[in-house]
Amino acid sequence: MRKLISTVLLLLCIASVQSQSYLGFLTDNYSGVHGVINNPANIVDSRFKTDINLVGVSAFIGNDYYGVNFTDIFDENYEIEDEAREFPKDKNNLVGNIDVLGPAFMFNINEKNAIAVYSRARAFFNVNDINGETLEGIIDNLDDNINFDVNQGSAYASAHSWAEIGVSYARIIFNKEQHFLKGGLTLKYLQGLGTAYATGNNLSIDFDANTATGNGSVTTTGEVAYGYSDNLEDDLDQVEVVSGATGVGADLGFVYEWRPDYAEYTSTDSKGKTYMPKDVNKYKLKFGLSLTDIGAISYNGTQENYDFNRTITQNEFEDLDIDELERSYGTPILSDSERATLPTALHATVDWSINNRFYLNLNTDLSLTSKDKVNASRITNVVSLTPRFESKWFSFYSPISVIQHSGFQWGAGFRAGPLYVGSGSVLSLLISDETKAADVYVGFKVPVYQSRPKDKDGDGVLDKVDECPETAGPEENYGCPWPDTDGDTVLDKDDNCPDVAGEVDNNGCPWPDTDEDGLLDKDDNCPQTAGPKENNGCPWPDTDQDGVLDKDDNCPNVPGTVANNGCPEVTEEVQKTLNEYAKTILFDSGRSSIKAESNQVLTGILNILKEYSTAKFKVEGHTDSAGSAKLNQRLSDARANAVKNYLVENGIDQFRLSAIGYGEDRPIATNKTRAGRAQNRRVEINLVKE
Incomplete structure (x- = not known):
């Protein structure tokens, strides 16, 4: 019995795995098809034409009972149960997850719609409310026949593994000026690989040892029930996939982007149709909200109940093994169906674009599954702040997280073309001597990025909206050069007489000669009345009306005679x-x-x-x-x-x-x-x- 207890407790503590996947990588706008993991809306208006994942594996290791020095683990003589630092509490919580993203692809159908299809295998287990304050003494007390009293109370545990095929659809819902909203939905077919669970209520052990004779007594209280799917009834190396263990699941998400500089990214053609380049991020702030893993898988399985309300001798307790436990305490109950609930979670994120290369992301993942729900997987709550550098072919990110049960974690990761590698805790592992978590992820993909819009003629007007893509022209004329129909060097847009050659100073029109006196109106002081050039186009006056024009009249204000040059003649x-x-x-x-x-x-x-x-x-x-x-x-x-x-x-x-x-x-x-x-x-x- 001592070996049984110590083995179970040790495995639960050292094998727990944190439930979040690809920490840091999912904040990247170039995460591609991985975006459906946290929010299916991510795939539309993506920086990819298509993204094909070959294989990706994410695993997180951590617990809130043992803290270790990462470098000590590689010592072959290291014994974690003896040398690791212990953090016992009255309620220690352990969780586990492995996430394998198999062949998957996403594809942007057009500017407003995108789809993704993916395959995924996942494994979870959860152990909640274990009284860790008793763990450090139970094994030694059993060996030394020392009295001890364990008051566990209630405890819960579950393990579940399944595969899923998901189909995601995302669409742009609203796109007007600085406001942009998209939404997405994932439906997935679930194939169960196996589930098991256990619950305990009012559990306690009172070990009254007799060190002289070894004939002490052990009093236990409480009830325990556990169940498992039929394919786990035999040894684990003989586990088979059962066709009846299926289910459906769903993810739902929305993303809002605030684009105050939308005008810088917007081009319009002559028909009023707008175009935005697909290869750049356009937001200053991005907000995401999603609900994932809604659903369950139904199994054929068995449940067994144990009633521990009894007293046995010390020797009987120490000789107990699993088979004896089942015969003495258990009551098998056949069940037509066991329902394993998925780890439903709420995800919220805010992404700040500092500039077109540097970003800061705040993300939280919250479990919506109660820890005391029977046969239900759950994630741990996480809050992460992730600065990152992002470009088409390379991104680097360093998430700083606070993870429920495991505390502060600091990691780093990068994406370089088809390769993505990272860890949400690699840096904290290196600087802490009591690390409670470790994780790593790695994968390969085939990214096909959105191409940069072409501008063949180099006029600054994208070919998408350029009506003359081979000839440079101004944006206001939709990329076409302004014509000069009459060849007078005044462009038609500025020419008031585009079909008749004219003068630059007269807005492309020829200067008129309204009074037809041979002097153009621009030079004619009297454009409506014919006059000689010498008088600037005005007729010469005869002020005194004596028949002698003022220009020849020596007395322009006094009538005179022609013979006397317009002056009155002295008779x-x-x-x-x-x-x-x-x-x-x-x-x-x-x-x-x-x-x-x-x-x-x-x-x-x-x-x-x-x-x-x-x-x-x-x-x-x-x-x-x-x-x-x-x-x-x-x-x-x-x-x-x-x-x-x-x-x-x-x-x-x-x-x-x-x-x-x-x-x-x-x-x-x-x-x-x-x-x-x-x-x-x-x-x-x-x-x-x-």
Whole structure:
């Protein structure tokens, strides 16, 4: 009996295997068909056209009772039950899992749909609520015949192995701007390979040893029941697969991606159809939620019950073996069916794209199967934080995890083309001397990646939306060069007259000549009225409307005659009037000063000169012959200039006037009479004809 107990307890402790698979690898966007393991939605909008798995094996070893130094295990003299550090509790929990992913493939049917088909073999066992505080002393106490008392209470154990063929379908549900949602479903056919379970209730052992005679007593309480499938009834090396042990299972999952930079990945063709490249990740944050392993397998099997409520002698207890135990305590019960429940679990993940190469993933796996459920497999709860480097042909990741029962684990793994290798605990194994878990996975696949979209002409517009893939052109014209139909160097998109050659400055249109005066409107100051080039396309004005254009009119604001260049012409009558005024100008005797009574006359002269503003006049001074000729010449000169100065001072341009004295040389009457001499003393203002 001692050997039986010690062997069972030792195997349960050292052979437990953690239930998570491919820890770290499943966070990779290039995990391919492996993505269906945790979430079937992963396969659509994948970085693969197709991914073919050849074989992959994942195994995790761990427990919460023994802690070991990893390097000591390779010592051939190492005895784990003697040298490992023990962590006994009133409820130690042990689980186990081996996951083999056989031939499998995934395929993206089109942009919105993908499928996967896979084969998989799995093995689980669970041992819950074992009172580990008693394990370290039971074997030694039995050997030494020492009294001890074990109060186990309730305990549960199960083991299950099965194969499955799964078919997964995933589809994009919603894809609008920065929001993207996809979902997936896996249905799987299950072939049972064998199941066994055991439950205990109110279990206790009271060992009252008699060291002198060896005739002590052992009192046990509680009930134990265990069952197993029919194919496990014989020895394990004779296990056969039974055709009746089948079932169905299902996985369901969704993935949401937040794509704030969606516009950078979106191209649109001329028909409004959008395209996103398939070879790159487009999200900043990705959220995944899935429910896996919904289902069970029905077996034909047997259940046996044991009633331990009795007292036997010390010798009888030590001599018990399995066969004796069955005869003394067991009651076989045949059962038509044993239902083995799958390890149903909830998975949630958040993936942060730091940039297009570095990512940070937070993942949790939660068991939805109660640990005290009979004949049910369950996973252990896990929370993992995994930084990773990711590219098409190579990824590296280092998961940092807290695993239920086994505590902190730190691992590393990589994917290099067809090879993937990793461990969720390799680094913690190397740095800790009391490791409670160890794991490893390895596999080979044939990845066929999504190709990078082509851009044959190198214009930055992908061929998928490029209407001229062989000729470079701008994105706004869907990859085609802008035409220049009329060949005027103004592209049709900017040409207001695309079919008629024109000028760049007039938006591709020829400049018009609206008034047809030979001067283009752009240079014509009067584009609606014909005019000569010399006047910038405007007709010459005739402001005074005297028939002489302003450009030729010396008096543009005063009507005149053509003969006098547009200025009014001084007629003989005007000239006569002018001189009649001039002759009446009075001077002080013998002097050149003008008398005040001549002001009215001078005003009349000023009005006439101003009326003929361009005419030039000569002011002439004359005297009689009285006195010397020299004196008369000087006096006539002075009086002519006195009149000129008066006229200039009162607004007449000095350049229109000249003054000259003729003395007594030009009499108009005889100097022999008083009346004649009076006529000769005069001033004349005469028109200067040019």
